[in-house]
Amino acid sequence: MICIPWRTISQDITTATVLFGLFVAILIAYVHRCRKRLPPGPPRSFFTGHLREIPRSQPWKTYQQWSQEWGNVIFLRLFGRDIVVLNGAQVAEELLEKRSKIYADRPTWPMADLIGRQDNVGFTYYSEKLRTSRKLLHSGLGPQTKAAWAPMLEEQTLTLLKQLMESSEDWESLLKRHVASVFVRFTYGTDATDEYIHLAEEIARHTGLALQPGWAVDSFPFLARFPSWLPGMGFKRWAKRAREQFYQCTRGPYLVTRTAVLNETAVPSYVADNLKVIFEGSSSVDENILMSTAGSIYGAATDTTTAFLFSFFLLMTVHQDVQKKAQDEIMSLLGSSRLPTLEDQPRLPYLEALIKEIHRYNPVVNLVSHSPLVDDSYKGCRIPQKAWVLCNVWSMTHDETLYSDVDIFYPERHLDLNTTDPRRFTFGFGRRACPGVHFANAHAFLVISRLLALFRILPPVRPDGTEQIPTIAYTSSFTSQPLPFTCRLQIRDEKIL
Numbered sequence: 001m002i003c004i005p006w007r008t009i010s011q012d013i014t015t016a017t018v019l020f021g022l023f024v025a026i027l028i029a030y031v032h033r034c035r036k037r038l039p040p041g042p043p044r045s046f047f048t049g050h051l052r053e054i055p056r057s058q059p060w061k062t063y064q065q066w067s068q069e070w071g072n073v074i075f076l077r078l079f080g081r082d083i084v085v086l087n088g089a090q091v092a093e094e095l096l097e098k099r100s101k102i103y104a105d106r107p108t109w110p111m112a113d114l115i116g117r118q119d120n121v122g123f124t125y126y127s128e129k130l131r132t133s134r135k136l137l138h139s140g141l142g143p144q145t146k147a148a149w150a151p152m153l154e155e156q157t158l159t160l161l162k163q164l165m166e167s168s169e170d171w172e173s174l175l176k177r178h179v180a181s182v183f184v185r186f187t188y189g190t191d192a193t194d195e196y197i198h199l200a201e202e203i204a205r206h207t208g209l210a211l212q213p214g215w216a217v218d219s220f221p222f223l224a225r226f227p228s229w230l231p232g233m234g235f236k237r238w239a240k241r242a243r244e245q246f247y248q249c250t251r252g253p254y255l256v257t258r259t260a261v262l263n264e265t266a267v268p269s270y271v272a273d274n275l276k277v278i279f280e281g282s283s284s285v286d287e288n289i290l291m292s293t294a295g296s297i298y299g300a301a302t303d304t305t306t307a308f309l310f311s312f313f314l315l316m317t318v319h320q321d322v323q324k325k326a327q328d329e330i331m332s333l334l335g336s337s338r339l340p341t342l343e344d345q346p347r348l349p350y351l352e353a354l355i356k357e358i359h360r361y362n363p364v365v366n367l368v369s370h371s372p373l374v375d376d377s378y379k380g381c382r383i384p385q386k387a388w389v390l391c392n393v394w395s396m397t398h399d400e401t402l403y404s405d406v407d408i409f410y411p412e413r414h415l416d417l418n419t420t421d422p423r424r425f426t427f428g429f430g431r432r433a434c435p436g437v438h439f440a441n442a443h444a445f446l447v448i449s450r451l452l453a454l455f456r457i458l459p460p461v462r463p464d465g466t467e468q469i470p471t472i473a474y475t476s477s478f479t480s481q482p483l484p485f486t487c488r489l490q491i492r493d494e495k496i497l
């Protein structure tokens with residue numbers, strides 16, 4: 001007979017009891033979590049989730065319509081991911097502003113990580129690195145540093161006007177080039193070369209591709225750990241090339257400015273100013289963080305600014321009456337004496353209202369993505385940790401309780417200072433809100449006021465002499481731009497330049 005010592009049996013019983021207790025506790029926690037219901041949403045297919053329900057074209061408009069049936073917080077599932085759409089200003093402010101610490105993260109995007117985008121502030125997960133990056137950006141872009149970048153903005157807009165006087169039919173490419181020059185100047189203090197612009201456009205194309213749904217690695221992140229020579233791992237080889245180009249685009253211009261700082265030939269810029277204090281020993285910021293914040297500016301600033309300015313051109317081409325009112329305001333303040341400067345901004349309220357209305361009418365970024373760091377709940381519904389929280393900016397700037405006749409382009413609504421400033425939504429929320437907001441507002445004011453002072457923006461003319469008013473329509477991309485349209489620029493007051 002085999003004799004098992006009593007001590008061993010009693011140890012086994014204790015271990016089994018502890019394990020069973022642990023199992024029961026986990027089960028209770030799991031059941032409790034699941035019993036807290038998820039937010040409501042349209043019915044979905046068991047296999048494809050809401051793939052068929054979510055339209056490819058301007059989904060933000062559909063989400064707004066769904067809110068009438070399902071409320072302001074809607075739950076969707078796509079490619080195995082939880083998506084929570086926030087459709088109103090109140091809920092966005094409640095969650096993303098008041099609970100900003102919870103909603104400071106970005107959704108995980110394994111494919112974007114593979115192409116190196118963790119070194120781009122807009123994608124960086126919430127961490128010490130992100131906090132340092134944002135501090136650096138705020139200190140370079142905030143209103144306290146306006147005196148440092150305002151003269152550069154004035155000089156660059158003047159160059160744009162002169163180029164437009166020479167060849168106004170090239171307004172589209174000149175405007176794009178102007179935007180690129182402004183951000184390369186601001187960041188590195190150098191001229192934007194064709195090579196850099198081309199590489200940066202390639203990087204933006206790669207980002208767009210990586211963010212498209214359907215990459216297997218986004219649903220099964222463990223695939224990223226498999227060797228790239230295995231069959232079916234072509235995405236890893238593509239990602240490696242894309243990542244190398246991304247680092248080339250970030251390092252190249254940074255090193256040029258760094259060398260210029262060391263040689264004492266650098267002109268003031270975001271990178272040069274920060275490097276000087278690092279080299280003097282007055283700042284302990286890691287140079288790698290400075291380099292990646294600098295590399296993030298171009299991507300975050302150019303597409304958004306270009307989309308906004310193109311929208312201005314389209315809306316002025318169609319709404320001649322609004323354009324005339326803005327021009328009359330500039331004329332009554334300045335006559336033909338000079339071009340507007342940033343000091344004139346507070347004295348041109350109609351122009352300020354016009355800028356607000358361009359933001360409201362078609363927000364540049366209609367869906368802003370955040371992600372909660374922990375499980376959260378709102379009005380009894382669970383918002384799962386790591387869910388993809390999509391803040392529907394469109395639904396806020398088209399909320400009938402905030403703005404009347406939402407589909408009408410009507411800057412006058414903002415002359416009443418009680419009207420909600422749409423930029424409260426269009427530049428994002430909480431701890432991820434756009435650090436470039438002050439720069440963007442100053443830039444928009446300078447370009448728009450100076451263009452209107454010098455030019456009339458007119459619809460194209462058909463062969464029979466009648467004007468062809470373009471249709472107002474926008475893309476469905478991440479930054480929503482007007483669909484291609486044409487307009488004419490006519491000089492209205494040459495003496496002003």
Ligand code: HEM
Pocket residue numbers: 121122123124134137141296297300301304305308364365368369370426427428429430431432433434435436437439440
């Ligand atoms: C019309 C112009 C612009 C618009 C409409 C715009 C809008 C936005 C929006 C909606 C976000 C996301 C905010 C969020 O997640 O809550 C964002 C992020 C960001 N923007 Fe802008 N932006 C503009 C111009 C600029 C400029 C001029 C710069 C820099 C010079 C800039 C730098 C950034 C950066 C670095 C981020 C990422 C912040 C983070 O993830 O923590 N943006 N912007």
